[in-house]
Amino acid sequence: MSTVIYTNVTPYETRVAVRENGVLVELMVERSRGRSIVGSLYKGRISRVLPGMQAAFVDVGLERDAFLYVDDVAETLEDEEVEPGEIVPAAPPIQDLLREGQEIMVQITRELGSSKGPRATSHVTIPGRYLVLMPGNSHVGVSRRITDQVERERLRALLAEIPHTGGVIVRTAGEGRERADFLADLAVLESMWRHIESRAAEVGAPCLVHRDLDLALRAARDLSGPTLSEFWIDDTDGYQRIVEFLDRVQPELTSKVKLYRRQLDIFDAFGIAAELDQALQPKVWLRSGGSLVIEQTEALVAIDVNTGRYVGGADLEDTVFRINVEAAREVARQLRLRNLGGIVVVDFIDMEDEGHREALLAEFTTALARDRARSLAGPVGPFGLIQLTRKRTERSLERALTQPCPTCEGLGRVKSPETVCLEIRRALLREAGGGEAIEFAVRAHPEVVRMLSGELRGILVELKERHGLTVRTLEAPDFHPARFEVD
Structure with a gap:
């Protein structure tokens, strides 16, 4: 196996990427303002x-x-x-x-x-x-x-x-x-x-x-070994520190350390930036055309395996087994890449053949063994589920690089325009209180206003004809999709 480490150092953050046999398997980010306290x-x-x-x-x-x-x-x-x-x-x-x-x-x-x-x-x-x-x-x-x-x-x-x-x-x-x-x-x-x-x-x-070593030196301490072929770093001071560190503990590796001097960002130059962005997406495509959907929650990590575009051959059981085996290898890689830990539940495509179930678990266990973090996987359940635990120390890549969406407040979903239109109707009726004819102005997100004036214009007609309410709608582009005001 050949291991290559890429280290990007700036005054604001340090990023480390690890490739094994050309495949990206680990990504670590440490910000100057929020340096890891693990090990301190x-x-x-x-x-x-x-x-x-x-x-x-x-x-x-x-x-x-x-x-x-x-x-x-x-x-x-x-x-x-x-x-x-x-x-x-x-x-x-x-x-x-x-x-x-x-x-x-x-x-x-x-x-x-x-x-x-x-x-x-x-x-x-x-x-x-x-x-x-x-x-x-x-x-x-x-x-x-x-x-x-x-x-x-x-x-x-x-x-x-x-x-x-x-x-x-x-x-x-x-x-x-x-x-x-x-x-x-x-x-x-x-x-x-x-x-x-x-x-x-x-x-x-x-x-x-x-305090434990910074990320660049931790990479030199924990990731450098006999399989190391290159250790790239784009910072002169960092290069010197890593060479001096390895010279003390493993002098035969100092020749593997390379100083990256080009103007182009090192992650861009080696094609890592695009893979980093992909590691923040919930969907991962498999080479066969199948896919994984990864969802990280407070309680656990759920991973769903789908056949996607893969149609396979005439034997359905064999097709499912091939997708599951490919998915098992990719799940193990994604756990490392995204630094996902705690309880993980993988929903593989269900298989009837007991031999296939055992072979899948063996393949999954072998793939997990390449991980530095300890993990323990249970047997394939009756519905194709495998539960495992992976040691969690630092934040996942998603938690380190993102924050909850200010629009949906971390839910991943917002109320549909139709739902908001119906809430507006109820709010107007409450405000009117069954009294005499009255005029209202409603300010809402443009999508909501367009629906009130289009597909659901019957709401405004009904309010006018049955309840005597005249409603003017005003677009408020800066409003949250679920927010509205009634005046």
Whole structure:
């Protein structure tokens, strides 16, 4: 596999795009005014303990308090650390662990939502290139994405011989690495933790203690690996920082970093801008002529698979299976590309053949395995539904780049002109109150006025002849489509 990273840096935002074998699979945007807080460490103060929810709220100095669940306080193991068959002890009650007014160091694990505060944990993790340092425990773990059992045992044995303060997890990038690589990475991480502890001791709560790397350096840390063929960046200072960073952690990759010097925007030059715009659209066309419709809601992400223009061959079951397999691969890509997380429900086209159902799930699981974010998919349901969860940390691409429509207020729909015309009729009758003949002026959106004067002109005739109301209509181009005024 060949990986190419494109990084666009301006004083106002940083954008990163990732292509694997020529296919765009990830897009990340970080604005200077709203930089991500995921991974940042705060010295906070417990504002509320909620035994009924087994959770607490922590004042970290942001607009909303951070939410801290009991499992994020107790000495439990993270998913990446748990080996198959390992028993994880239950957490004690939250009220036995925390009290209001108590100061606590927390790390943000999920961004602020539209109506929710950030999610936090007291289990601090500091990621490096090959290792993740966990100052709060002594566990040695290996990423579950490293599947070779012999390699897992080698890494565990190697880490057991290296003295370290706190626990460590070997990241996926650590596969095949040797003792010297881990020693160098660990030295940087432990030095960073000492600096964090020192700062935390000096400041009062609530206060930001440590911020994670910016997006460009996070891309260099998390996305650069043996498959990297090119790392393009259009900023001279950023280029220098990435070269220096990789020279410390993976010097063999420094030659892959390229400075983009042309005047044309780097995303335009490499054809990424158009794909970014497409990633904000609900409909995705498949090569076969089928399509996906993706809808992100507060509760979950719903994805519908349609046959579209695809007619296939004579065998309907085979046609449906082919579309579903293509759709499964594209759904996995779109989840990464749009950074969609939480609960996801995919409505595949229903299939009768049990073998096809099993093959579809296997194909989907394989496609999801390429994703850096953890996901877990259930079996194909009786109606063709597959439910899955995908780890959500930062905002989706849609939430990062858009805002609710001021016209429909985020509903995606507005009242039709016909509906508004009928509301106007009822409003006029209320205003008249059954009294004597009276004259009204109605101001409304041009589409509404045109319908009142055209297709539904019978409303004005009826009001005049049956109720004695004379109505003048006035166009108001600046009105919301559902707004009207009666004078």
